[in-house]
Amino acid sequence: MKLVEDTGFPGMKVLEFAFSADGQSTYLPYHYKENCVVYTGTHDNDTLQSWYENMPSWDRDFSIRYLGNGRTERKEIHWDFIRLAMASVAKLAVIPMQDYLGLGREARMNEPSTLGLNWKWRLLPGEFTHDLAGRCRDMAWVFGRCR
Numbered sequence: 147m148k149l150v151e152d153t154g155f156p157g158m159k160v161l162e163f164a165f166s167a168d169g170q171s172t173y174l175p176y177h178y179k180e181n182c183v184v185y186t187g188t189h190d191n192d193t194l195q196s197w198y199e200n201m202p203s204w205d206r207d208f209s210i211r212y213l214g215n216g217r218t219e220r221k222e223i224h225w226d227f228i229r230l231a232m233a234s235v236a237k238l239a240v241i242p243m244q245d246y247l248g249l250g251r252e253a254r255m256n257e258p259s260t261l262g263l264n265w266k267w268r269l270l271p272g273e274f275t276h277d278l279a280g281r282c283r284d285m286a287w288v289f290g291r292c293r
Contacts (some may be wrong), residue, residue, distance in 0.1 A: 157182040157235055161227055162191050165212065167204040174212070184236035186227050186245045189255040193244045194224040200273040223275040224248045232289040239291060243269055246282060 159182050164173035164193065171177075178184065180256065186194050189223050199220070215226045224245050231239045238291040251291045256264045286292050 154181070159184045159234075159236060160188060160191065161185065161231055161242040162187045162194070162197050165201065165205050165209040167208045169208060169212075171208075172229065175230060178235050180234075180235045180237055182236045183240060184231045184234050185242075186231050187239045187242060189242070191250050191260050193242070193247075193253050194227050195221075195248050195256065198223050198227075199250070212256060224233060229285065232291060234283050239289075241266070243274070247273060 157179070159173050159175075161175075161184065164171045164175070167287055187197065189195065192200070198209075199207075213226050213230060215223070218226055225248075228241055228245060231241060242255070244255070247253070253267045254274065255267055266270070283292070
């Protein structure tokens with residue numbers, strides 16, 4: 147952490163690391179300093195949708211308390227985490243396309259220390275629709291991320 151501060155480079159915050167039942171993770175957005183980049187997940191993480199479905203129930207319960215989203219349909223849960231990233235003070239928010247699309251494990255990009263199945267996912271024609279682009283643009287605008 148000191149090295150990051152001394153260099154002035156932005157820190158890296160991954161929301162999938164934030165939700166443990168003890169509520170003490172430094173990846174929770176209220177801990178962020180502005181000079182950081184927040185990711186919902188990276189190429190080495192599962193998709194938001196799959197991560198959420200497979201997380202321990204006590205961690206999921208904490209995430210519901212943190213986001214106040216107990217009534218969100220599971221198939222839409224990825225949008226709550228995208229909103230959390232966008233609303234944070236992080237200088238930059240990075241959302242993988244798989245997370246915008248709400249895809250599951252089949253769309254995971256990379257699984258570290260494995261061979262053969264990595265880097266196979268591709269965005270298919272028609273998956274990124276005008277409606278989805280509008281939803282992404284609107285959220286970016288609402289949280290002041292259109293510059």
